[in-house]
Amino acid sequence: MAASRKVTSFRLPPLPTVSELIKLYNLRAEKQLSQNFLLDLRLTDKIVRQAGSLRDAHVCEVGPGPGGLTRSILNAGVADLLVVEKDSRFIPGLKLLSEAAPDRLRIIHGDILTYRMDRGFPANISKPWEEDPPKLHIIGNLPFNVSTPLIIKWLENIANRTGPFSYGRTRLTLTFQKEVAERLTASTGSKQRSRLSIMAQYLCTVHNCFTIPGRAFVPKPEVDVGVVNFTPLVQPQIQQPFKLVEKVIRNIFQFRRKHCHKGVEKLFPEACRAELTQEMMQKADVDPILRPTELTIPHIRALTDAYAHLCTREPGLLSYEFREELRLKHLPKNKNTAVDAFLDTPSSRAQGALQPC
DSSP: OOOOOOOSOOOOOOOOOHHHHHHHTTOOOOGGGTOOEEOOHHHHHHHHHHTOOOTTOEEEEEOOTTSHHHHHHHHTTOSEEEEEEOOGGGHHHHHHHHHHSTTTEEEEESOTTTOOGGGSSOGGGOOOTTSSOOSEEEEEOOOHHHHHHHHHHHHHHHHHTOGGGGGSSOEEEEEEEHHHHHHHHOOTTSTTOOHHHHHHHTTEEEEEEEEEOGGGEESOOSSOEEEEEEEEOSSOSSOSOHHHHHHHHHHHHTTTTSOHHHHHHTTSOGGGHHHHHHHHHHHHTOOTTSOGGGOOHHHHHHHHHHHHHHHHHSGGGGGOOHHHHHHHHTSOGGGHHHHHHHHTSHHHHHHTTTSOO
16 A cells, blocks of 8 residues: 655656557457547546646546556656556556556556455545545546446445545546436436436536547447546435435336336335325325426435335335336246245345235
């Protein structure tokens, strides 16, 4: 773990270009890993500027690949850059960068989805949650196939103040497919409003910085790319456990073109669905014929608070899942023994699956 230090001279010495490194190490983007290289240093510099001043800061870069964005981060004057790269083909090129920036670049050969970032930086950079964010940033040109699960994981970390957010309100500057970037920042009533919009915005200030055309990447993806900045809020706009909030939002948005009560209904077992849906909508004082895209965060807050109240009264509701009930209903008749066995388990009794409320 690197100690905090001041950086006086931070420009990298002359090095082979990223394109030359790709040729030198015979690298190519793997389609199955959703890899697209960004070789234009003007664009990687622009991404880094969205994070704010990085002078003497600590940074974790996700998926550095051939190191284009890595160079821009180092040139911004960071004290300590930790890169997490899963693909072993890129490690030699990253080691070359590490030699050019002594004691400033650390390389982790591993998966960012499992890496314990809370152990990656010195404890003395931490800031109380209520104060300004720490001098710690997460930056990455994310592969498309991990971008959504990764931001959901980090949003849960924000809610629980764990992982990279054990140091305080760590800021993130990340790339996503343009459509995902638009969903993350979509306002109430827009056609891009989604589950992801609410999940991100109840926990963070989210800003869609700029769009990078697909032609800037090698190989050229079929979509453009959006750069999004996240700053965790001091107080989340919904004061309920993350899992509960995610469940309510997921159910509501599974019927995004229908009235919101349709999704709310699926939070409850069939035997008491109508009764509890009506009670929840009335307690939240939300118009049941609003579309999910028309719901504001205060609407969602009222609905999650009402659902939490019902779960306190009926603890089995929290673990109930509509799709599991549906799956059991449609099992073949000759599977009844297996169904009966499932229904006799403690977890299913807690769920109230196929049981009256």
